Amino acid sequence: MHVNASSSYDDRTPLPITSCHPVAVVASARDNDCRRHDMCDDGVMLPKLRVESVLWNDADTHVQAGCVALWDTVWPTVTGVESLDQRTARYAQLAGHQIHVGLDSAEVISVARTFEHTVDLAGTPQRVIALASVCSHPDRRGEGWGNAVVEAALSSASPTVPALFQTGVRGFYERLGSAVIANPITTSVPDVDAFTDTWVMVHPGRADWDETLPIDLLSGGW
Numbered sequence: 001m002h003v004n005a006s007s008s009y010d011d012r013t014p015l016p017i018t019s020c021h022p023v024a025v026v027a028s029a030r031d032n033d034c035r036r037h038d039m040c041d042d043g044v045m046l047p048k049l050r051v052e053s054v055l056w057n058d059a060d061t062h063v064q065a066g067c068v069a070l071w072d073t074v075w076p077t078v079t080g081v082e083s084l085d086q087r088t089a090r091y092a093q094l095a096g097h098q099i100h101v102g103l104d105s106a107e108v109i110s111v112a113r114t115f116e117h118t119v120d121l122a123g124t125p126q127r128v129i130a131l132a133s134v135c136s137h138p139d140r141r142g143e144g145w146g147n148a149v150v151e152a153a154l155s156s157a158s159p160t161v162p163a164l165f166q167t168g169v170r171g172f173y174e175r176l177g178s179a180v181i182a183n184p185i186t187t188s189v190p191d192v193d194a195f196t197d198t199w200v201m202v203h204p205g206r207a208d209w210d211e212t213l214p215i216d217l218l219s220g221g222w
């Protein structure tokens with residue numbers, strides 16, 4: 001996998017969500033923060049925080065395994081109640097999804113997942129970028145890893161194709177420009193849950209977003 005470790009966060013090229021090419025984003029909200037950099041021999045500060053965005057199917061096996069291990073660590077109850085078959089089926093559904101992975105050397109420290117989806121907004125199809133599976137390793141929180149993968153994940157969102165997601169940590173996303181919405185959320189798909197988390201949010205937040213319109217996810221929640 002090619003990694004352009006010299007890319008800077010500010011000049012990164014937003015990755016089309018359908019792209020199968022990995023992109024490396026060296027990210028830090030605080031580029032001068034030494035906690036997030038390694039000093040090389042000639043005194044140049046090299047960014048330490050690296051994000052790759054890649055389709056799940058194209059990700060290296062160790063990256064996939066690292067994501068699964070991280071998700072299992074952060075949400076152990078999910079795996080605890082699943083059979084192996086259910087778990088295998090769940091990960092098989094990630095085909096075509098894009099993962100944005102924060103890597104410290106080869107170790108997966110944080111991840112976010114996105115996929116394109118169409119919801120029904122009061123009778124009108126609305127393309128969205130579904131954002132899901134966002135987490136960082138419990139031992140590495142507060143170092144910018146969560147921020148980095150979410151910024152990569154949200155980089156292709158726009159007012160016309162916003163990211164749509166549920167979360168319990170609204171402040172984490174609000175500081176990135178996302179907004180809580182109050183639209184009634186349902187799904188017309190039988191036997192699946194729509195949303196289960198505290199807040200429903202869009203990115204970017206839009207002043208003209210009509211929060212009265214019901215959203216039919218046309219799928220289970222993510």
Ligand SMILES: CC(C)(COP(=O)(O)OP(=O)(O)OC[C@H]1O[C@@H](n2cnc3c(N)ncnc32)[C@H](O)[C@@H]1OP(=O)(O)O)[C@@H](O)C(=O)NCCC(=O)NCCS
Nearest residue numbers: 134135136141142143144145146147148166167169171172
């Ligand atoms: C939420 C989570 C991804 C944040 O990851 P992280 O690596 O600690 O985040 P960062 O270090 O990049 O923090 C970025 C900023 O968000 C803030 N932040 C982190 N968690 C926050 C929270 N729960 N609420 C509000 N702000 C938060 C940080 O203080 C930091 O702000 P600063 O730069 O001004 O100091 C991580 O706590 C996590 O994995 N939580 C469990 C899973 C989860 O809730 N995922 C979200 C599902 S939608």
